[in-house]
Amino acid sequence: MDFNDTPAEAAFRAEAQSWLAAHAPAHEMPVGIKLEDTDEAARGRAWMRELYNGGWSGLTFPKALGGRGLSGIEAVIFAEEEGKYHLPKGPFTSIGTGMALPVIAKHGTDEQRARFIEPTLKGDLTWCQLFSEPAAGSDLAALRTKAVRADDGSGDWIINGQKVWSSWAHLTDWGILVVRTDPTVPKHKGLTFFVVDMKTPGIETRPIRQISGMKEFNETFLTDVRIPDANRLGAVGEGWACCMTVLMGERLGSGAHRSGVEPLLDLAARTPAGDGSTMLDDKALRLALADALAEEQGERFFQARLRTMVSKGENPGALAGMIKLAYAGRQQRVLGLGMELRGLDAIAADPADSFTPDLQYDYIYSTVMRIAGGADEVLRNQIAERVLGMPGEVRMDKDIPFEQLK
């Protein structure tokens, strides 16, 4: 057991540090200012371009496909170093690199790879994810958006339906899309996967008014959208396998996050308790904060164990879901605690209080983490089934054609 880098890892880290020191500061985001979406997305593209020019894009991607062909541990080291800067990273670029690229690389034709991979690594192409629907969330394979062949002999597909929770769909170039092409077979078997140009006629994105007041998520309506067969990924009816490739990427990606408890210690130290001491002296609060901090540390070292597995070529599989499950629940608990420690100010902050508004927003947003990228309940099922070997759920939809399901 050794926390230090191996000589090769240390050399890689030094190389990353020196490159980042030269290039990252110019791309850092202003602190404390909410940027316009268009501005943020444009900055994201510019940073991707910088990474590409410097040879830091697609680190784990095969060399033959324009990546660096490095190991997972090197990607982790770069992410750690990159995370020291406040850079424009977000779904507007990470959906492309973390979801679209893996699925195109694995299921795409050579022509599709040539067409999409390099422009994505360069930041020229950004992506959104058109998966969830109003009636298909955790049960994604229940999706209803329908694709049928055009009757003009072109081989094109005509798509109709509605997608939801498509982050940044209004500002991205292309989407990864899963639709139903055959309702006469059981639901997982009738799906097909496409990439779609978001400027195609018939695509309309509408912002969703969220409980946070923000509008980064959309619902996307597809009305007689025509997609050439050349934009199909994988075979007709193999859409579910493509989805699995994407969702595995999402799970591993969701494990990376920033610390949640330490800022609350500062906040507690800045919050008066009324008797000359601060809330950091409150015994009940200390116990709760220490519990959360201990869990957070455990999660950091658990992450280190999983990275060690990755560096040895093992796949952590559903173990990675444990990190997300632990993190999401704790984050909500801790942010709720953070509001309590501020007292009534948590509800209507003094205009001079620069901490509470962030806390309010983060508390609202903490609900997202427990749902997106594998809801708590889905993760618990996966852990029980894949890690503990417990039986799968009793299913009412097995082997029944989709069109006969209630």
Add this chain to the structure above:
Amino acid sequence: MDFDLSDEQKMLAEQARGLLAERTPYDHLRKLIDGGAEWDEALWRELGAMGFLGANIPEAHGGLGMTELDLGVISQELGRANAAVPFFSSIVLAADAIRLAGSAAQQAEWLPKLASGEVVACFASAEGPGPVLGPGTVLAQGKLTGTKQPVADAGIASLAVVQVGEGLALVRLDQPGVTRTRLDSFDQLRAHYRIDFAGAEAEAMPGQGVLPTLLDRAAVQAAFEAVGGSEACQQMGLGYVKDRQMFGRPLASYQAIKHKLADVAVAIELAKSNAYFGGWAAEASPADLPAAAAAARLTAIKAFELAARENLQVHGGIGYTFEANCHFYYRRERMLAVIVGNRGYWANRLLNAQPGAQGKAA
């Protein structure tokens, strides 16, 4: 970075696990309880002969000179087996105290005997309800006066390491000034005693200020032991629910049961990860030890209490019988939860190790 046990450590774990699985089946534990046994002496002798007891004691003093992490691997297996041996008292606390605070002569006299298991030592600190470090024992002119209770394994020990204020003293237990009275022990596989010292001959250890570090190091071992116990509960619960049929299907197929055991699994992995780091930091990065030990302690208490409680719960009524095996862990868990300071102590230890977070309440 390589955050995994080494191949040697994995072998050590397998070796310990194999021996313990063979020597301490649950029926054997039941027999020990029914016979009112103080301990599993035969197992102790065997652990000594195989070198496990001297794992982290320096080679110069008859041990194997291994690390805290190696010792942790053994603690984890003892926790898994729920073994009735004074390992925590004699090795984790007493021997470590002598290493940290004892004079060269005291170390040379006692460590080899503790490493071989020939002498068992207990660690006497609490004085009834309240903190793990008691306030009332007095050492003056080589005479110790006061009462320590409860003290685990005092009946089989011939030596006591006694906490006196912020210092430590060595006391031989077979002398007129010492009276030992057995107490009813909640953990039926670890005997506990009250020890009255009435002007007993005692020898102060010269090392000062070692108690916080001693507790940190012991907390890491307690965390490993708790992780081992938690894993045993997890396996026992899983085995039962996969087997047990209810309403025409395995109990394990119910989501209420799956989610319970998934939560137990997450708690165990977090605790184990903290324990690993604590074992590593104890040797390689002592400055990180206070926070590492506290985090390991807090998450290990949480994991073991959840695992022990839910294991009994998923067993249903059978879990409440002496014939089932849940109760060994259900009792041991509470002992481990209080053994080297409660949650409040470790919460303060953790927060006080954070830069800028030293509260006054500490």
